[in-house]
Amino acid sequence: MPFSPLRFEQGLRYTLPLLVAMLAVFVDVAPRPAAGGGGLGPFLTLIVVYFWCIYRPDIMSFAAVFGIGALFDLMSGQPLGLTSLAFVLGRAALMARQRFFHAKSFMVIWALFVLLTVGVESVRWALGVVVTGAVVDPSPLVFQALLTIAIYPAVTWVLVRLHGQVLVGGAHAKS
Amino acid sequence: MNTWLERISFVGLVVAALLLLAVGQRGLHLVDRTTQQARDVLTPVASLVAEPTRVVRNAVGWLGDQFALAEENRRLRTELERLLDWQAEATRLQVENAALRDVLHAQRQRPAPIASTARVVADSRSPFVHTRLLDAGRRDGVQAGMAALGLGGVAGRIVDVGEHSSRLLLLTDFNSRVPVLVLPSRDPAILIGDNGPNPRLDFLPLNPRVQVGDRVVTSGIGGVLPVGLPIGEVVAITEEGFRVRPALDWRELEYVRLVRMPPPGDLIAGDLRQPRPLPGMPALGR
Numbered sequence: 001m002p003f004s005p006l007r008f009e010q011g012l013r014y015t016l017p018l019l020v021a022m023l024a025v026f027v028d029v030a031p032r033p034a035a036g037g038g039g040l041g042p043f044l045t046l047i048v049v050y051f052w053c054i055y056r057p058d059i060m061s062f063a064a065v066f067g068i069g070a071l072f073d074l075m076s077g078q079p080l081g082l083t084s085l086a087f088v089l090g091r092a093a094l095m096a097r098q099r100f101f102h103a104k105s106f107m108v109i110w111a112l113f114v115l116l117t118v119g120v121e122s123v124r125w126a127l128g129v130v131v132t133g134a135v136v137d138p139s140p141l142v143f144q145a146l147l148t149i150a151i152y153p154a155v156t157w158v159l160v161r162l163h164g165q166v167l168v169g170g171a172h173a174k175s
Numbered sequence: 176m177n178t179w180l181e182r183i184s185f186v187g188l189v190v191a192a193l194l195l196l197a198v199g200q201r202g203l204h205l206v207d208r209t210t211q212q213a214r215d216v217l218t219p220v221a222s223l224v225a226e227p228t229r230v231v232r233n234a235v236g237w238l239g240d241q242f243a244l245a246e247e248n249r250r251l252r253t254e255l256e257r258l259l260d261w262q263a264e265a266t267r268l269q270v271e272n273a274a275l276r277d278v279l280h281a282q283r284q285r286p287a288p289i290a291s292t293a294r295v296v297a298d299s300r301s302p303f304v305h306t307r308l309l310d311a312g313r314r315d316g317v318q319a320g321m322a323a324l325g326l327g328g329v330a331g332r333i334v335d336v337g338e339h340s341s342r343l344l345l346l347t348d349f350n351s352r353v354p355v356l357v358l359p360s361r362d363p364a365i366l367i368g369d370n371g372p373n374p375r376l377d378f379l380p381l382n383p384r385v386q387v388g389d390r391v392v393t394s395g396i397g398g399v400l401p402v403g404l405p406i407g408e409v410v411a412i413t414e415e416g417f418r419v420r421p422a423l424d425w426r427e428l429e430y431v432r433l434v435r436m437p438p439p440g441d442l443i444a445g446d447l448r449q450p451r452p453l454p455g456m457p458a459l460g461r
Contacts, residue, residue, distance in 0.1 A: 026224035029297040031307065031429070032232070040300065062184045066192065074213055075221060077299045077306040077342055080206075081195030088188045095181070128303040131196055134349045136370045140302040 017052040017059045020162065021068045024048040029075045040140050042147040045072055046120060047155045049087060050113055053094050054101050055163055065091045079131045086123040090116055106153075114149050121145045211337035215312065218340040221296040222310050229429065236426075290316045290435045293323075293341070295428060302370055305348035307331075309431065312339045316433075320399045323431040328405035328422030329353075329393065330431050343431065346374055346406070346421050354396040355406055360384035363394055366406060366419060373410060376417040383417075385409055391419050401436055 024044040032041060049068060052060035069084030094116065101109065121141045129135055198206055240247065276282070293311035311317050313336050323330045323343050331351060335342040344351055351368035357376070362383045364376040379385065389409045395402030411418040 023224070026221055026297075027228065029221065029300055029308075030225040030228040031295045031298045032228070062181065062188050066188045069192075070195075071217075074210060075217060075297050075308065076301060077297075077304050077308065078301050079196055079304075080199045080210065081192040084195070085189065085192035088185065088192060092185050127196070128301070131200060132303050132349060134303065134370060136302045136349075138302070 014059060016162070017048075017056055018064055018068075020159070021045060021048045021052065021060070021064075022071060025068060025072045025075060028072065040144045040147075042151040043117075043121075043144055044148075044151075044155060046117060046148060047113070047152055048159065049091075050094070050116055051156060051159045051163075053091050054109065057095065057098070060091075062088055062091060079128075082124060082127050082131065085127060086120045089123055090120045093119060106156075110149075110152060113152055117145045117148055207335070211335065211340075214308065214342075215337040215339045218296060218308065218310055218337075221308065222294070225296050288435055289432050290318070290321060291433045292430055293317065293433060294430050295343075296340075303349070305345040305351075305368065305370060306334075307343045307345065307428070307431075309333075309341045309343055310339070311433070312337045312341050314338055317341045318435065321433045321435055322393070322400045322404055323433055324404065325431050326424040326427040328407060329400075330423050330428060332400065333433065346423075347372060353400065353406070354394045355391050356394040357383070357385050357409065358390045358392060360389065363396065364391075364417075366391065373418040373420050375415055376409070376419060379417070385412075385417050387412060398436065401434060404434070 024047070028041070028044050045068060049060060049065055053065070065087040066084045069082075069087040070080065072078075072083045073080045094112075097112075101112075121144070125138050125141050291311050293309035293315070295307045296310045297308035299306045307330075309317070309323075317333060317336050319333055319336050321333045323332060329346060331343050331345040331348070332353075333341050334344040346353060346366065346368055347370060348368045349370045351366070351374065353366040355364050355366045355376070356362070357364060357379075360383070362379055362385060364383075364385075365378045366374050367377050368374045376385070376391070387409055391406040391409065393400045393402060393404040393406060405422050407419045407421040407423075409417050410420040
């Protein structure tokens with residue numbers, strides 16, 4: 001098949017949300033200094049997955065969130081399937097209220113993200129306890145959830161620009 | 176969920192995730208090999224992404240250092256004074272030790288050889304797992320069970336080796352068990368990680384002579400880790416037992432040295448009365 005710039009551009013537009021989510025995984029697992037070895041920070045991958053689940057659910061499908069969760073587990077050394085399951089359940093909860101998102105203000109979307117973060121981190125903690133058999137202190141996850149919620153507006157600002165410039169802008173140009 | 180296809184993929188992927196969780200815990204060879212191969216492919220990407228974050232972290236650290244230079248300089252001068260005294264004492268003890276070995280015709284085991292140096296490229300980011308992904312694997316001479324040394328002391332041991340990557344289990348991980356000796360009493364114990372910052376000592380002898388401030392080193396029992404590698408210091412005696420603060424400088428855990436067990440019977444004989452510089456210490460020069 002001959003190389004077509006238009007086809008390449010369309011392919012890039014379609015895969016960009018997935019590439020951004022994968023990049024978020026690698027940024028999330030990048031080493032950071034922490035006493036005791038449990039380096040914590042905001043869970044960027046969750047923000048990216050949530051954003052594209054709302055605005056491009058056709059691209060951020062169940063299979064995509066499963067794969068991104070698996071990539072996170074693989075790179076972070078957590079039990080394989082743990083984050084995948086949390087992401088798949090989180091997406092199912094979002095999609096059940098899909099109509100609710102339309103034309104809602106940023107504050108409402110942010111409040112929903114708070115609920116999703118609590119849900120996803122609770123599932124990850126509960127699964128971690130069951131799989132490893134260790135009842136660990138959940139406070140690092142609470143701290144991570146708070147950081148993630150706090151950084152949400154800044155990350156979303158970047159993603160909205162990306163969404164507008166590359167995805168929606170491209171669609172307008174095509175039509 | 177809108178379509179049947181969505182519902183089927185949801186149910187299928189939930190089942191797949193549960194299967195992965197169940198199979199992963201059984202340690203099946205096929206799953207282990209597949210994940211190792213996937214990690215080998217992805218490690219260069221992780222290494223590439225980790226580089227800018229390292230640069231940013233170093234820049235922030237450099238900026239912080241500039242504000243603390245005077246204080247740091249004062250602290251280092253005091254520490255240098257103290258260490259020079261220690262170095263003189265260590266050299267005296269080394270000569271004395273060599274003389275006594277000579278009298279007893281005792282031989283000394285060679286220090287554990289460094290097999291490889293690896294860079295940390297990914298963090299575990301979880302309170303359940305304390306591991307690091309390293310960018311060196313079987314092709315670089317890394318083997319499962321090797322001890323990893325960071326700045327200050329032992330970081331942990333290698334538990335999973337691919338061709339180009341390996342996973343380091345930190346001392347603080349829930350699954351970490353390291354045979355140690357408490358000094359100066361030489362009480363043997365097992366250092367057990369519990370995902371907290373300070374692992375605990377267990378399986379001590381009856382009436383242990385352990386005190387806060389005692390040093391903890393690897394005992395070499397079990398033949399996995401070499402003898403005498405620095406682990407940390409006893410910092411607390413609680414109802415759960417003795418807590419050890421690792422000597423490792425977590426902020427500098429960017430590169431680790433991987434050491435292999437010296438082969439049995441690999442001993443140094445001969446005249447040891449000539450003092451040698453201690454590992455990592457410059458020659459005396461006050």
